[in-house]
Amino acid sequence: xxxxxxxxxxxxxxxxxxxxxxxxxxxxxxxxxxxxxxxxxxxxxxxxxxxxxxxxxxxxxxxxxxxxxxxxxxxxxxxxxxxxxxxxxxxxxxxxxxxxxxxxxxxxxxxxxxxxxxxxxxxxxxxxxxxxxxxxxxxxxxx
Amino acid sequence: xxxxxxxxxxxxxxxxxxxxxxxxxxxxxxxxxxxxxxxxxxxxxxxxxxxxxxxxxxxxxxxxxxxxxxxxxxxxxxxxxxxxxxxxxxxxxxxxxxxxxxxxxxxxxxxxxxxxxxxxxxxxxxxxxxxxxxxxxxxxxxx
DNA sequence: AAAAACCCTGTAGTGGATACAGAGTCAAGT
DNA sequence: ACTTGACTCTGTATCCACTACAGGGTTTTT
Numbered sequence: 001x002x003x004x005x006x007x008x009x010x011x012x013x014x015x016x017x018x019x020x021x022x023x024x025x026x027x028x029x030x031x032x033x034x035x036x037x038x039x040x041x042x043x044x045x046x047x048x049x050x051x052x053x054x055x056x057x058x059x060x061x062x063x064x065x066x067x068x069x070x071x072x073x074x075x076x077x078x079x080x081x082x083x084x085x086x087x088x089x090x091x092x093x094x095x096x097x098x099x100x101x102x103x104x105x106x107x108x109x110x111x112x113x114x115x116x117x118x119x120x121x122x123x124x125x126x127x128x129x130x131x132x133x134x135x136x137x138x139x140x141x142x143x
Numbered sequence: 144x145x146x147x148x149x150x151x152x153x154x155x156x157x158x159x160x161x162x163x164x165x166x167x168x169x170x171x172x173x174x175x176x177x178x179x180x181x182x183x184x185x186x187x188x189x190x191x192x193x194x195x196x197x198x199x200x201x202x203x204x205x206x207x208x209x210x211x212x213x214x215x216x217x218x219x220x221x222x223x224x225x226x227x228x229x230x231x232x233x234x235x236x237x238x239x240x241x242x243x244x245x246x247x248x249x250x251x252x253x254x255x256x257x258x259x260x261x262x263x264x265x266x267x268x269x270x271x272x273x274x275x276x277x278x279x280x281x282x283x284x285x286x
Numbered sequence: 287a288a289a290a291a292c293c294c295t296g297t298a299g300t301g302g303a304t305a306c307a308g309a310g311t312c313a314a315g316t
Numbered sequence: 317a318c319t320t321g322a323c324t325c326t327g328t329a330t331c332c333a334c335t336a337c338a339g340g341g342t343t344t345t346t
Contacts, residue, residue: 004292014293019334034342036293045271052270056251057244060333066270073262080266081255088248091241098238101200105231108199112224119216123223127195127209128188147323157324162303177311179324203302292343299336310325316318 001039010047017047025050025060025067046070058087144182153190160190168193168203168210189213201230 007014020026021037026046029037049070053063062083069080111122118124150157163169164180169189172180192213196206205226212223254265261267 002293013335015335016333018294023333034293035295036342049270054333056247057241066267069261069264070267070271073260075261077255077259077261077264077267078257080261080264081252081257084248084252084266088245088252091245091248095238095241095245098200098234098241101234102231102238104199105227105234109224109227109231112220114221114224116220117216118212118218118220118223121212121220121223123227124209124213124220127192128213145324156304158304159302161325166302177324179311197302288346290343290345292341294341295339297336297338300334301332303331305328305330307328308326310323312323313321315320 001044003037003039006039006044006047009044010051012047012051020047020050023060025064056087057091062087144187146180146182149182149187149190152187153194155190155194163190163193166203168207199230200234205230 001009003014003017007017010017017026021028026043029039029043032038046067049067050063053066054060058066065083066080069075069077108123108126111126116122144152146157146160150160153160160169164171169186172182172186175181189210192210193206196209197203201209208226209223212218212220251266251269254269259265
């Protein structure tokens with residue numbers, strides 16, 4: 001299987017495949033006489049695993065760690081569970097933060113009713129003021 | 144006011160201030176005899192505005208656009224409202240996507256009950272399988 | 287035989303900062 | 317006068333997870 005077929009089968013860009021190889025997430029595949037990469041089912045399975053993890057928004061570092069367990073089936077999997085739990089907490093925290101943002105944006109939006117010039121716009125004034133700014137729980141932008 | 148005082152007053156890192164200057168989000172300040180940057184209240188107001196926007200997770204590009212209205216108070220502010228509306232929609236979309244992730248992670252977590260080796264771990268198996276993978280609405284990782 | 291489609295390597299760019307290195311400046315204490 | 321430490325300067329590199337070329341070689345299709 002050549003790189004574009006692999007990429008297609010895993011629903012991802014072929015440049016991403018090469019990128020994963022460069023950062024050692026995917027192993028170096030065999031090459032044919034012209035130097036083209038040649039993949040097999042194992043590569044596809046691994047890539048699917050990676051893309052599935054990415055679709056769950058896991059960072060590549062964590063995926064690397066999960067692949068280690070996948071590669072060593074005799075290891076205890078406690079840490080796998082812990083990793084998923086942490087990921088879950090991270091997602092829940094992001095949701096909470098975004099709900100906060102949503103509230104703030106709604107409040108901001110309600111300050112202006114569409115027929116002003118910028119100098120009278122309640123939204124811009126709201127963004128200027130730093131009332132409740134220092135204590136806002138979402139003061140740290142999402143990384 | 145010197146750079147560290149400005150940064151402190153706006154609750155941000157002083158390297159961030161220099162960064163904003165480099166990308167022309169903040170104007171070049173005056174310099175004293177030793178070449179130290181010297182800021183005034185206008186700078187602080189502007190930086191607070193920017194940081195307030197960033198705390199609402201707005202991209203710098205949108206902030207640039209908002210600053211344009213702030214700098215030109217006679218412009219109609221329709222576009223400001225539109226910008227906030229778009230930001231609101233973007234935040235709501237992110238929330239929806241994360242709720243989907245959360246469901247998936249819960250389902251994944253329930254596949255393993257802590258006392259296995261990696262070879263028997265339901266989570267790893269779940270990540271291996273690409274069932275329901277192609278159609279997953281959250282297949283595109285957040286950028 | 288020519289054109290289109292594929293593949294290669296290597297480099298640069300994205301956003302929004304953050305983290306130095308290496309040098310200069312300033313204020314306080316000894 | 318000298319030293320120490322805190323502050324500032326510029327410039328470059330790093331982070332994450334890709335994405336987008338440029339400039340070449342190869343394979344497949346027409």
